[in-house]
Amino acid sequence: MKKKERQAILQKIVHEHLVHTQEELQDYLHEYGVRTTQATLSRDLRELKVTKMRDEYGKSRYIKLTTETQGDAEQRLQSALKTVTKSVDVVDFLVIIHTSPSYGNFLAAALDELRDTPPADILGTIAGHDTVVAFCKDGEQAQVVSDYLSTHI
Incomplete structure (x- = not known):
């Protein structure tokens, strides 16, 4: 699978699901048929500007701060x-x-x-x-x- 396709799926997962760990992210990626290493997943998260933040309940989860203004x-x-x-x-x-x-x-x-x-x-x-x-x-x-x-x- 190409990098852009994998990253698009990753963005979709972060947008649609409450994901708390990289292991959970990898499980969701597997459901989409994507196999990746932890190093590749970390690199994708950095490139997509996805970060772990505490939600309103104090629990850490992955979110993308901005989606439509990535270049600004x-x-x-x-x-x-x-x-x-x-x-x-x-x-x-x-x-x-x-x-x-x-x-x-x-x-x-x-x-x-x-x-x-x-x-x-x-x-x-x-x-x-x-x-x-x-x-x-x-x-x-x-x-x-x-x-x-x-x-x-």
């Missing part, structure tokens, strides 16, 4: 903000963003895609387990970034 970095950031952001604060030239547990790096990557793009103008980010620090040129720019991020939570 700003839309991906806005989707990520709505999905994983808890709060946004400003300290001088820093914007401190608290996320759901395990999503600091995920949100930082989305912010980094928009580096030097107004209104963000973020110089860089550092991420932890559930916190992102975005560095701005000055306190005024940090407030602009904070306001932008806060409107999309």
Whole structure:
């Protein structure tokens, strides 16, 4: 089976089913006649931008953050903000963003895609387990970034 066909089936599974583990994903793929290794499955998930997130019940499951805006970095950031952001604060030239547990790096990557793009103008980010620090040129720019991020939570 070709890669595009396998990935289309994988997207369909993630969209239609609550899948909590890669083993479950492989079981669903087998039902569609797709045999794959764990390494190939992991690579497909990365390429499709499918990630594991906690649902409203606190249980981790695979989801695709955006489907129709895959090429648009700003839309991906806005989707990520709505999905994983808890709060946004400003300290001088820093914007401190608290996320759901395990999503600091995920949100930082989305912010980094928009580096030097107004209104963000973020110089860089550092991420932890559930916190992102975005560095701005000055306190005024940090407030602009904070306001932008806060409107999309």
